[in-house]
Amino acid sequence: TQLLEQSPQFLSIQEGENLTVYCNSSSVFSSLQWYRQEPGEGPVLLVTVVTGGEVKKLKRLTFQFGDARKDSSLHITAAQPGDTGLYLCAGDSGNTPLVFGKGTRLSVIA
Amino acid sequence: DVKVTQSSRYLVKRTGEKVFLECVQDMDHENMFWYRQDPGLGLRLIYFSYDVKMKEKGDIPEGYSVSREKKERFSLILESASTNQTSMYLCASTGPDNYNEQFFGPGTRLTVL
Numbered sequence: 528t529q530l531l532e533q534s535p536q537f538l539s540i541q542e543g544e545n546l547t548v549y550c551n552s553s554s555v556f557s558s559l560q561w562y563r564q565e566p567g568e569g570p571v572l573l574v575t576v577v578t579g580g581e582v583k584k585l586k587r588l589t590f591q592f593g594d595a596r597k598d599s600s601l602h603i604t605a606a607q608p609g610d611t612g613l614y615l616c617a618g619d620s621g622n623t624p625l626v627f628g629k630g631t632r633l634s635v636i637a
Numbered sequence: 638d639v640k641v642t643q644s645s646r647y648l649v650k651r652t653g654e655k656v657f658l659e660c661v662q663d664m665d666h667e668n669m670f671w672y673r674q675d676p677g678l679g680l681r682l683i684y685f686s687y688d689v690k691m692k693e694k695g696d697i698p699e700g701y702s703v704s705r706e707k708k709e710r711f712s713l714i715l716e717s718a719s720t721n722q723t724s725m726y727l728c729a730s731t732g733p734d735n736y737n738e739q740f741f742g743p744g745t746r747l748t749v750l
Contacts, residue, residue: 558736569727569741577736619737624670629679
């Protein structure tokens with residue numbers, strides 16, 4: 528069974544701080560996705576990383592796919608209250624439904 | 638933009654009732670999914686469908702069934718609702734050419750009393 532472990536589970540920081548959340552697995556994925564979910568809403572796709580070592584930037588968010596395509600990280604620079612939410616990573620093996628991590632719940636305090 | 642809609646945002650039912658959760662997507666996606674989301678357990682796949690009239694069990698299909706009579710619509714059915722089915726239910730769809738990227742509906746928060 529493929530598993531994705533996300534850490535930390537919870538993170539509470541002050542506005543303006545930087546943070547990194549992690550998504551780790553012992554399995555290799557063909558691609559990995561990050562979603563953000565706000566309270567009472569469905570997850571929304573932020574980015575997909577496909578190539579080992581790939582780095583993608585989305586404004587203040589930087590996503591990296593590990594060289595071996597088993598792990599990924601999300602770094603947020605100068606966090607803002609609007610970044611508050613549940614961040615989910617999901618791995619795609621190609622032939623089966625996505626495998627989701629349990630998420631990191633981020634709270635950014637003004 | 639892909640739009641996935643779910644029939645209700647909030648639903649309250651009694652134990653033993655039959656419950657229908659409807660999901661409709663407007664982008665002609667082949668694949669549709671039903672998940673439930675519970676604190677500490679994350680997203681768990683209930684059922685999915687890769688085509689009309691096709692269905693596959695996910696990780697937790699017990700107590701649920703599904704129906705896909707039209708490509709755009711995927712229904713989740715709780716034959717006899719129980720209190721342990723109180724949860725947030727999320728529907729998603731995905732097309733064939735986009736790394737299995739999922740488009741989610743807003744969710745239905747179901748409470749079974």
